Amino acid sequence: MLVHARDPFTTSSTSRSPSGLPTAVGVAAVTVLTSLPVFLPGAANGLISAECGWSSARMGAILAVYWLSSLSGAFVSKRAALPPVVERTLAVALGATCLGLLCAAAAPAVGLWLSSAAGGFSYGYTQPHTNALLMRRCTARLRAFAFGLKQxxxxxxTLLASVAMPMLAGPVGWRPVFAGTAVLCGLAALLLARTVARGDRSAATQRVRGPALRGDVFLLALSGAGFFGAMVGNGLGGFLVLSLTDRGASLSVAGLVATAGAALNIAVRLIAGWLIGRVPQAAWVALTGMFATGAVGTALLAHGPLALAAVGALLAYGGGWGWAGLLHYVIGLPYAGREQRATAYSQMGVSLGAATGPMACGLLFTVNSAAAWLVLTAAGVAAMTCALIARRRGVRARHGDVRRGATTRT
Known part of the structure; x- marks a missing residue:
C-alpha cells in the first residue's frame, strides 16, 4: 500500500524516518502497480485466448508491446528534466495505468493493446524518476537495499498476478480482476495527487548539479548488461514451465519450481541490497557473480535430467534475474544529480531485452528447446562481460580523476 504515515515520499524529518525507508516502500508499491499491465495478461493468457479466440502468438505480441512501450518511456525520461515534485509524475502514470486496465476489461480486443502501451510507457518513464528519488532521499546505508526492494x-x-488470477478469475472472471486492479491504481494516483495538492513542498526533489552525462562506455556497457540480463530473466519467466513439462514434469511440479524460483528471486534482490549497503565494495563482485550464476543455471536447463534442470531453474532465477536492483544502483552512483538520466540508459537496455528474450525463445522453442536455453546462456555470459567492462571503465575514470587532480595541485 502507498499509505505510510502522512506521505510515503516525504522528506520532512517529522514524518519519515531519517533513513528514507518510507520513500523506498512507496516506490516499491508504485512499481508493483505499474508492472501489473504486463503480468495480469500473462497470468490470464488461457482465459483471454479462450474468450477472444486468440493465439498464443497474439498474446505474446501484446506483452512485447508493453516492453517496447517501456523502452520508449525510458528514452523520453532520459531527455526530460526531473520535476521538482516527482509525485505529480507518478500520479499521472498511475492514472494512465488505471485507464488502460479499465479499457482492457471493457473492450479487450482493443483495450489490451492500449493497456500494454499505456502501462509500458508509464513504467519505463517513471522508473528513472523513482531511481532518482531513492538516490536522493535514502541514506547511503539504505540506498542499495532500497533499490533491491524496488526491484x-x-x-x-508476478506472484500477485499468478495467485490472484486463479483465485479470483474462476468465481468472477478475468475482467473484474483487471477492473479491480485499475481501481487500486486510481486510488494510488488520487493519494499522490492529494499529497501534491496539499502543497507539501517537503516532497520536492532537490536539483543537484552533476557531471556531464554522455553515452560513454560505462553507461553503454551497463545498458548492455541490462539488455542481455533481461533476455535471460524474461525468457525464463515465459518458458520455464513449458520446458519442464516437456521433460516430463507435471504442471503442478513445474509451477512449484517456477514459484520457488520467483520467491528466491525476491529474496536475492533484497539480501543483495542489504549486503551492499553494509559492504559497498562488494557491489561489482555481486553483480558479475549473479550474471555468472544465471548462465550456469540456464546451461543446466539446456541439458541434463529433470532434477538437474530444477536446480538450474533456481540458479537462473536467483542469479540470472536477481541483479536488477544492483544494476540500477551502480549505474546511478557516479552521476550525482543526474541519476534519472543515467538509469534511463539501463532501463532502456532492460526494456529492450525484456521484449527480445521471450520473442527469441518463442522462435527457438518451436525448433529445439535446448537451443533456446543455450542462447540465454550466451546472453548471461555477455551480460557478465558487459559488467566487467563497465567496472574496468569506472576504475579507469576514477584513477584519471585522481591524476588530473594531482596535476592541478602541482
Whole structure:
C-alpha cells in the first residue's frame, strides 16, 4: 500500500524516518502497480485466448508491446528534466495505468493493446524518476537495499498476478480482476495527487548539479548488461514451465519450481541490497557473480535430467534475474544529480531485452528447446562481460580523476 504515515515520499524529518525507508516502500508499491499491465495478461493468457479466440502468438505480441512501450518511456525520461515534485509524475502514470486496465476489461480486443502501451510507457518513464528519488532521499546505508526492494516488487507483482488470477478469475472472471486492479491504481494516483495538492513542498526533489552525462562506455556497457540480463530473466519467466513439462514434469511440479524460483528471486534482490549497503565494495563482485550464476543455471536447463534442470531453474532465477536492483544502483552512483538520466540508459537496455528474450525463445522453442536455453546462456555470459567492462571503465575514470587532480595541485 502507498499509505505510510502522512506521505510515503516525504522528506520532512517529522514524518519519515531519517533513513528514507518510507520513500523506498512507496516506490516499491508504485512499481508493483505499474508492472501489473504486463503480468495480469500473462497470468490470464488461457482465459483471454479462450474468450477472444486468440493465439498464443497474439498474446505474446501484446506483452512485447508493453516492453517496447517501456523502452520508449525510458528514452523520453532520459531527455526530460526531473520535476521538482516527482509525485505529480507518478500520479499521472498511475492514472494512465488505471485507464488502460479499465479499457482492457471493457473492450479487450482493443483495450489490451492500449493497456500494454499505456502501462509500458508509464513504467519505463517513471522508473528513472523513482531511481532518482531513492538516490536522493535514502541514506547511503539504505540506498542499495532500497533499490533491491524496488526491484523485488517486479517478481512480487508476478506472484500477485499468478495467485490472484486463479483465485479470483474462476468465481468472477478475468475482467473484474483487471477492473479491480485499475481501481487500486486510481486510488494510488488520487493519494499522490492529494499529497501534491496539499502543497507539501517537503516532497520536492532537490536539483543537484552533476557531471556531464554522455553515452560513454560505462553507461553503454551497463545498458548492455541490462539488455542481455533481461533476455535471460524474461525468457525464463515465459518458458520455464513449458520446458519442464516437456521433460516430463507435471504442471503442478513445474509451477512449484517456477514459484520457488520467483520467491528466491525476491529474496536475492533484497539480501543483495542489504549486503551492499553494509559492504559497498562488494557491489561489482555481486553483480558479475549473479550474471555468472544465471548462465550456469540456464546451461543446466539446456541439458541434463529433470532434477538437474530444477536446480538450474533456481540458479537462473536467483542469479540470472536477481541483479536488477544492483544494476540500477551502480549505474546511478557516479552521476550525482543526474541519476534519472543515467538509469534511463539501463532501463532502456532492460526494456529492450525484456521484449527480445521471450520473442527469441518463442522462435527457438518451436525448433529445439535446448537451443533456446543455450542462447540465454550466451546472453548471461555477455551480460557478465558487459559488467566487467563497465567496472574496468569506472576504475579507469576514477584513477584519471585522481591524476588530473594531482596535476592541478602541482
Amino acid at each position: 523485488a516488487a517486479v517478481p512480487a507483482a
